[in-house]
């Protein structure tokens with residue numbers, strides 16, 4: 001069982017407010033739901049083409065042009081996947097094997113470690129250090145080697161909430177060029193930033209020809225259960241991932257693809273609205289966490305906020321996460337589960353809370369957490 005399932009199960013059995021697994025407790029825009037219902041009613045219920053329906057691939061291309069000035073070819077440079085999870089799996093399984101190294105930051109999203117393991121490759125990490133969770137330049141450089149085949153980055157970053165500035169991303173690109181590594185960049189939280197601007201790696205000089213970009217409708221449109229994601233980049237890299245995708249899922253949910261194509265075309269106000277709402281929610285929960293005596297490490301993006309529990313004299317966040325639902329009625333995720341042994345030691349007192357919940361839920365959680373003091 002993944003840590004997300006474990007904590008969700010614990011929250012359900014104790015009746016705790018679930019700020020563990022990151023999923024919104026409200027549906028996304030009604031016009032997207034109606035588009036899915038209309039597609040089902042109109043009979044879009046059989047296999048979609050393996051690479052995704054053309055209107056969605058076109059909508060992804062238009063979205064990338066509109067927000068970032070990128071122009072991927074919908075025919076050859078984009079595929080639709082069953083969530084970002086499948087895009088991560090298909091691209092890693094296509095590109096790496098035994099003897100290859102994949103470099104990620106640490107903490108890292110749990111599926112990265114699992115898929116690197118399935119591919120038989122070696123997982124090397126460069127630490128992100130609290131409080132701002134930026135990589136140390138020397139440690140980043142030292143983590144590259146002649147065997148680095150892929151550098152897999154995640155920006156905005158789960159679980160830390162870091163949004164990497166241009167200098168950090170440009171350094172990753174330079175090091176990838178120097179070691180002839182492919183960059184896979186997981187940008188599922190691309191629209192969930194609070195002031196810091198999201199810079200897609202693929203827009204940086206020297207990056208486009210070696211970069212696969214991953215995103216997901218789950219995060220932007222609050223339909224995590226639909227599992228529609230996508231992958232874009234140069235034709236040879238996309239084709240390699242597509243070859244693997246054929247045998248993972250073959251194709252992805254047909255009516256949901258039609259609906260997400262509608263979502264990608266929503267006006268700018270939708271996109272600024274989701275970020276503004278989440279920023280407000282971040283601040284409400286952060287205030288509650290501070291009032292509970294916890295040290296809040298303010299995120300610039302994603303819908304996660306981390307706290308350091310050591311001011312309360314608690315140094316084992318894994319143990320605290322297991323006890324917290326019964327103790328105060330709130331569930332969270334311990335950050336060490338996103339790490340190897342050394343990183344787990346460094347993040348021992350960090351706990352991650354999701355704030356993609358309704359305001360009254362966050363207010364209630366804050367009240368419950370206040371009893372921790």
Ligand code: PMP
Pocket residue numbers: 022082083084085086109154158186188215216217218219224227228229
């Ligand atoms: N990457 C990151 C960094 C995530 O946080 C998540 C979901 N929580 C995913 C990938 C998976 O996305 P999806 O649900 O679209 O498979």
Ligand code: GLN
Pocket residue numbers: 002004005020021022023158
């Ligand atoms: N990405 C979500 C999180 O970090 C969880 C998704 C999952 O359960 N795999 O909370």
